[in-house]
Amino acid sequence: MKLKQLLTLTAAISIAQFTFSQNSSSPVVEDFKPSSVNQIGKQYPQVNSEGRVRVQISAPEAKQVQLDIGAVKYNLVKNDTGVWIGESAPQDEGFHYYQLNIDGASVPDPGSLYFYGASRWGSGIEIPAKDQEFYALKNVPHGQVREINYFSKTNNSMRHCFVYTPADYDKDTQKRYPVLYLQHGGGENEYGWANQGRANLILDNLIAEGKAKPFIIVMDNGTWRMPEGTRRPAPQGGRPAGQWPPKGWADGFMKTLLDDIIPMVDANYRTIADPQHRAMAGLSMGGMQTRVITLANPDKFSYVGMFSGGSISTEDLKEAPGFKEKVKLVFISYGSRELENRRPGFGGDPKADTEALKQAGMNTQFYVSPLTAHEWQSWRRSLYQFAPLLFK
Amino acid sequence: MKLKQLLTLTAAISIAQFTFSQNSSSPVVEDFKPSSVNQIGKQYPQVNSEGRVRVQISAPEAKQVQLDIGAVKYNLVKNDTGVWIGESAPQDEGFHYYQLNIDGASVPDPGSLYFYGASRWGSGIEIPAKDQEFYALKNVPHGQVREINYFSKTNNSMRHCFVYTPADYDKDTQKRYPVLYLQHGGGENEYGWANQGRANLILDNLIAEGKAKPFIIVMDNGTWRMPEGTRRPAPQGGRPAGQWPPKGWADGFMKTLLDDIIPMVDANYRTIADPQHRAMAGLSMGGMQTRVITLANPDKFSYVGMFSGGSISTEDLKEAPGFKEKVKLVFISYGSRELENRRPGFGGDPKADTEALKQAGMNTQFYVSPLTAHEWQSWRRSLYQFAPLLFK
Numbered sequence: 142m143k144l145k146q147l148l149t150l151t152a153a154i155s156i157a158q159f160t161f162s163q164n165s166s167s168p169v170v171e172d173f174k175p176s177s178v179n180q181i182g183k184q185y186p187q188v189n190s191e192g193r194v195r196v197q198i199s200a201p202e203a204k205q206v207q208l209d210i211g212a213v214k215y216n217l218v219k220n221d222t223g224v225w226i227g228e229s230a231p232q233d234e235g236f237h238y239y240q241l242n243i244d245g246a247s248v249p250d251p252g253s254l255y256f257y258g259a260s261r262w263g264s265g266i267e268i269p270a271k272d273q274e275f276y277a278l279k280n281v282p283h284g285q286v287r288e289i290n291y292f293s294k295t296n297n298s299m300r301h302c303f304v305y306t307p308a309d310y311d312k313d314t315q316k317r318y319p320v321l322y323l324q325h326g327g328g329e330n331e332y333g334w335a336n337q338g339r340a341n342l343i344l345d346n347l348i349a350e351g352k353a354k355p356f357i358i359v360m361d362n363g364t365w366r367m368p369e370g371t372r373r374p375a376p377q378g379g380r381p382a383g384q385w386p387p388k389g390w391a392d393g394f395m396k397t398l399l400d401d402i403i404p405m406v407d408a409n410y411r412t413i414a415d416p417q418h419r420a421m422a423g424l425s426m427g428g429m430q431t432r433v434i435t436l437a438n439p440d441k442f443s444y445v446g447m448f449s450g451g452s453i454s455t456e457d458l459k460e461a462p463g464f465k466e467k468v469k470l471v472f473i474s475y476g477s478r479e480l481e482n483r484r485p486g487f488g489g490d491p492k493a494d495t496e497a498l499k500q501a502g503m504n505t506q507f508y509v510s511p512l513t514a515h516e517w518q519s520w521r522r523s524l525y526q527f528a529p530l531l532f533k
Numbered sequence: 534m535k536l537k538q539l540l541t542l543t544a545a546i547s548i549a550q551f552t553f554s555q556n557s558s559s560p561v562v563e564d565f566k567p568s569s570v571n572q573i574g575k576q577y578p579q580v581n582s583e584g585r586v587r588v589q590i591s592a593p594e595a596k597q598v599q600l601d602i603g604a605v606k607y608n609l610v611k612n613d614t615g616v617w618i619g620e621s622a623p624q625d626e627g628f629h630y631y632q633l634n635i636d637g638a639s640v641p642d643p644g645s646l647y648f649y650g651a652s653r654w655g656s657g658i659e660i661p662a663k664d665q666e667f668y669a670l671k672n673v674p675h676g677q678v679r680e681i682n683y684f685s686k687t688n689n690s691m692r693h694c695f696v697y698t699p700a701d702y703d704k705d706t707q708k709r710y711p712v713l714y715l716q717h718g719g720g721e722n723e724y725g726w727a728n729q730g731r732a733n734l735i736l737d738n739l740i741a742e743g744k745a746k747p748f749i750i751v752m753d754n755g756t757w758r759m760p761e762g763t764r765r766p767a768p769q770g771g772r773p774a775g776q777w778p779p780k781g782w783a784d785g786f787m788k789t790l791l792d793d794i795i796p797m798v799d800a801n802y803r804t805i806a807d808p809q810h811r812a813m814a815g816l817s818m819g820g821m822q823t824r825v826i827t828l829a830n831p832d833k834f835s836y837v838g839m840f841s842g843g844s845i846s847t848e849d850l851k852e853a854p855g856f857k858e859k860v861k862l863v864f865i866s867y868g869s870r871e872l873e874n875r876r877p878g879f880g881g882d883p884k885a886d887t888e889a890l891k892q893a894g895m896n897t898q899f900y901v902s903p904l905t906a907h908e909w910q911s912w913r914r915s916l917y918q919f920a921p922l923l924f925k
Contacts, residue, residue, distance in 0.1 A: 180654055181722075200638035202596055223637060241640070245615060246592035248633070248640040255647050255654055262572055262647055278691055280684045288678040288727075290670060290737075299670055311801060314706040330573075335680075345682075409703060 169193060169228060176253065177267045178236075183252040192268045195228035196241065196250055203244050210239035210266075233478070234270035235518020236337045238263055256337045260328040265337055270518060274346075275525050276339040281349035282308035286335045293401040302331050302362065302402070304410065305341050307348055307355035317411045319356040319418035319532040321444075322398065323524075324363045324427025331362040337517050343525050353528040356420075357410055361402050363394045363423070363430055391433040398434060399441070416467070420531050422446025424520040432457075439464035444531050446472040448523040449479060449515050452491035455501050471498055472527045474508040476519035506530065561585060561620060568645065569659045570628075575644040584660045587620035588633065588642055595636050602631035602658070625870070626662035627910020628729045630655055648729045652720040657729055662910060666738075667917050668731040673741035674700035678727045685793040693754065694723050694794070696802065697733050699740055699747035709803045711748040711810035711924040713836075714790065715916075716755045716819025723754040729909050735917050745920040748812075749802055753794050755786045755815070755822055783825040790826065791833070808859070812923050814838025816912040824849075831856040836923050838864040840915040841871060841907050844883035847893050863890055864919045866900040868911035898922065 160169050173187035173195050185197045196208050201223025207214040210229050217227035238258045241250050249255055253264040284307045293300045307318065323340060325333040334340040340358055347353035373385050407414040421442045423431040428450015435445045436457055445453070445468055452473045458465050473495045480492075495507040508526045510519040552561050565579035565587050577589045588600050593615025599606040602621050609619035630650045633642050641647055645656040676699045685692045699710065715732060717725040726732040732750055739745035765777050799806040813834045815823045820842015827837045828849055837845070837860055844865045850857050865887045872884075887899040900918045902911040 182652065198638055198640075200636050202636035203638060204594055204596075204636070206638075243635045243638050243640070244592050244594035244596070246590050246595060246598075246635050246640075248590075248635070248638075248643055249647075251640055251653060251655070255641075260574065261643060263643075278682060280691065283682040286680040288680070290675040292672045299672065 173228075177269070178254045178256075178265055179252055180254055185252045186250060186264075186266055188266065188268055189228075192231040192234065193228045194232060194237075194239065194266055194268075195226065196252070197224055197226040198241060198243075198250065198252075199224045200243055205242075205244060207242040208239065209242050209247070210237060214242065232266075232268050233513050233516065233518065234268050235513060235516060235521070237266055237268070237516060239266055240264055257330045257332050258326075258328055258337070272522070276342050276346070276521050278342055279346060279349075281345055283345050284308045284310065284341055284348075286341050291401075291405050293397060295397050295401045300362070300397075300401070303335050303360040304406065305335065305344065305358035305360070306410070307357070308345065309355060310357075310411075314411070317413045319354070319420070320406060320410075320412050321356055321358045321420040321422060321528075321531065322402070323358050323360050324421075324423030324430055325360070326423075326425030326427055326450075327364075330364060331360050333517075334358070334360045338524070339521060340524055343521060344528060347525070347528055354532050356528075356532060357406070357412060359402065359406050361398070363427055365390065365394055365426070365430075386429075391430045394430055395434045395437065399438070403441075416441050417443050417469075418532060420444035420446065422448065422472070422524075422527060423450060424448040424523070425450050425515065435468065436461040436464055439467045443467065443469045444472075445470065446474075446523070446527045448474050448520045448527075449476060452489065452494035453498060454489055454494045455497050458498075458501065465501065465503055468503065470504050470506065470530055471495065472506045472508070472523075472530065474510065474519070474523040474526065476510045476513040476515060478512065478514040479519070480509065565620075569661070570646045570648075570657055571644055572646055577644045578642060578656075578658055580658065580660055581620075584623040584626065585620045586624060586629075586631065586658055586660075587618065588644070589616055589618040590633060590635070590642065590644075591616045592635055597634075597636060599634040600631065601634050601639070602629055606634065624658075624660050625905050625908065625910065626660050627905060627908060627913070629658055629660065629908060631658055632656055649722045649724050650718075650720055650729070664914070668734050668738070668913050670734055671738060671741075673737055675737050676700045676702065676733055676740075678733050683793075683797050685789060687789050687793045692789075692793070695727050695752045696798065697727065697736065697750040697752070698802070699749070700737065701747060702749075702803075706803070709805045711746070711812070712798060712802075712804050713748055713750045713812040713814060713920075713923065714794070715750050715752050716813075716815030716822055717752070718815075718817030718819055718842075719756075722756060723752050725909075726750070726752045730916070731913055732916060735913060736920060739917070739920055746924050748920075748924060749798070749804060751794065751798050753790070755819055757782065757786055757818070757822075778821075783822045786822055787826045787829065791830070795833075808833050809835050809861075810924060812836035812838065814840065814864070814916075814919060815842060816840040816915070817842050817907065827860065828853040828856055831859045835859065835861045836864075837862065838866075838915070838919045840866045840912045840919075841868060844881065844886035845890060846881055846886045847889045850890075850893065857893065857895055860895065862896050862898065862922055863887065864898045864900070864915075864922065866902065866911070866915040866918065868902045868905035868907060870904065870906040871911070872901065 170189050170191050173189045175184050176186050176188050187195045206217040206225040215229050217225035219225050240247050240263050250264040255262045256265040284305050287304045289302050323334050348355050419442050421431045421435055428447035431447050432451055435442045473491050492507055495505045499505045510522040513519040562581050562583050565581045567576050568578050568580050579587045598609040598617040607621050609617035611617050632639050632655050642656040647654045648657040676697050679696045681694050715726050740747050811834050813823045813827055820839035823839050827834045865883050884899055887897045891897045902914040905911040
């Protein structure tokens with residue numbers, strides 16, 4: 142590196158100290174701080190101002206230890222006390238799942254809190270975001286997240302969900318509230334929205350600022366498994382394969398939602414139990430479930446939110462009588478990086494579809510989360526945009 | 534092994550298949566089943582009818598992998614696909630924390646659910662107990678476990694707790710309820726009682742059978758740190774050291790409980806806010822806190838439970854005016870294995886202390902959990918014994 146380059150670089154990074162990473166030739170800014178979702182008292186993992194994640198773990202006898210984040214594996218380096226340390230490339234703002242790999246074993250990082258995603262409880266990290274205030278824990282009136290065990294006749298088994306009640310729910314026991322049914326994505330579960338999604342804090346803050354009406358949020362488990370033996374059809378000679386997921390894939394959760402969850406909630410909470418005060422939204426697979434279930438039941442839901450989970454086209458309206466007339470809002474959102482790298486399988490062009498719905502006379506909103514991918518920061522922001530539009 | 538011995542052994546284990554463990558010369562009964570607290574879809578860890586724990590993990594490049602449970606490390610054996618497998622000696626009935634060790638790195642088992650204990654979120658396993666029905670999830674009316682964020686003036690910060698409300702709490706909004714303040718042990722937190730402790734299910738079942746009156750349970754975080762620089766005094770020439778923990782150690786949590794937690798609960802829940810309808814109990818450190826706090830405040834609590842956390846002597850009564858007259862129950866319990874191997878630091882003989890209190894005219898109960906140690910099965914059983922005695 143020439144002196145002039147070095148001086149420019151030094152000026153650019155101001156007074157920050159930096160080192161060079163094992164994994165890249167670019168300098169690493171040495172301003173790492175413990176992640177906000179570390180276990181109490183744990184100094185690692187850490188995050189710096191570039192959004193790099195640095196982990197460390199004692200594994201004196203290991204041959205190789207890696208940090209696995211954002212579908213990239215970064216080699217750690219062992220120091221003379223047997224502690225492995227290293228960092229990732231800069232990550233997008235917001236929440237990410239990650240894991241460690243120790244001599245071929247994929248394990249959670251003992252320093253982080255654990256979150257359910259990718260079909261497992263595993264490590265998560267929080268890259269501080271410029272807009273993190275909207276989901277921060279503040280000294281405002283707080284609602285409650287209630288853990289519910291209930292019996293499902295449809296499934297003939299006990300089920301488990303979380304119900305958010307807004308801060309004033311227990312103050313006036315005559316008041317009744319609208320309800321949002323809010324679904325997680327594939328490989329996630331009913332814990333996601335109130336843990337990494339921070340749905341309760343987002344609503345607490347919006348309600349405290351008078352930006353959203355108080356409402357109840359129901360977060361249940363929409364996990365759905367293809368019947369055994371079902372296979373995704375292969376594309377034939379360059380033509381796209383048949384419909385995927387196959388017709389009927391959401392019927393199981395639809396039945397549970399309509400016959401078990403909604404009646405249980407209306408019987409046990411002070412809801413306004415009519416379609417004008419019932420919304421459904423979800424992320425990814427949960428958005429796809431929202432699409433199928435609300436198109437089939439426009440007499441039951443008035444507000445529809447699909448976060449990174451497809452769109453609704455004017456073609457869909459033809460097969461969903463009443464949807465156009467009864468539904469008061471169709472909200473479609475994506476992370477900007479998803480639109481850059483269009484994910485297959487979610488149907489047409491979501492922005493064009495949504496614009497066409499608006500032209501057809503429906504109330505729609507299309508939101509793009511800046512510089513985020515198919516991840517929780519996109520969905521936190523989507524809920525933050527969606528909630529103020531509900532039940533007006 | 535002689536033929537006669539072998540035949541006797543074969544008869545003894547009946548038709549069960551068995552293998553010989555890497556870790557002992559005794560046979561291992563091959564009737565392992567996935568643990569009931571595994572992550573969904575995970576086949577390992579497993580438990581057999583002897584209470585052995587078998588784990589497996591893929592770690593093709595590792596040199597040594599161990600199962601660390603009950604303060605013993607068991608070596609696993611690698612098969613030809615790079616998967617390590619092995620089992621522990623038989624464990625006591627109930628819940629145990631454990632971890633894996635991969636080439637010197639202590640990590641959670643990716644197959645188990647995670648629980649907070651030993652000052653970390655880590656793996657847990659459930660050895661089926663003969664009396665497990667009392668904490669099983671059944672189709673009975675269920676209460677709710679509510680997650681609460683609240684502002685603490687005493688600490689000038691947000692705090693976090695769980696509140697159990699019994700099944701009928703939301704049915705009749707005029708009815709008011711007694712409250713039990715229920716504390717975790719050292720290295721644990723506010724999650725313990727409703728996760729591995731199953732306090733909510735224990736109460737749901739007791740209430741459904743009419744064996745306990747419905748009451749509210751508050752589970753907050755009593756974690757307490759010694760001021761920096763404080764050291765435990767060393768024993769001098771064979772004589773015991775000075776008092777430990779030192780006088781005043783529970784003052785911090787006592788202030789938080791009396792000035793923040795109880796007022797917050799009485800303001801936000803339909804409590805009967807008088808001392809006759811307020812109980813305090815805790816396990817281990819939480820029992821020691823219960824002792825100090827209730828002795829100092831007999832005008833605030835009427836029921837006292839200490840689970841594996843010491844006892845109250847007639848000497849204590851002399852320094853606690855009003856305690857003998859006002860407190861309606863002192864409940865002391867231990868696991869039988871704790872009494873066999875008396876743990877130091879918990880004061881005198883708990884059984885003799887409790888008998889002396891009874892002789893002095895107090896209502897006491899002394900309970901011993903059969904064949905369990907300083908672990909959650911002792912404390913689940915203690916709560917099951919204690920709850921029916923409250924608020925009668």
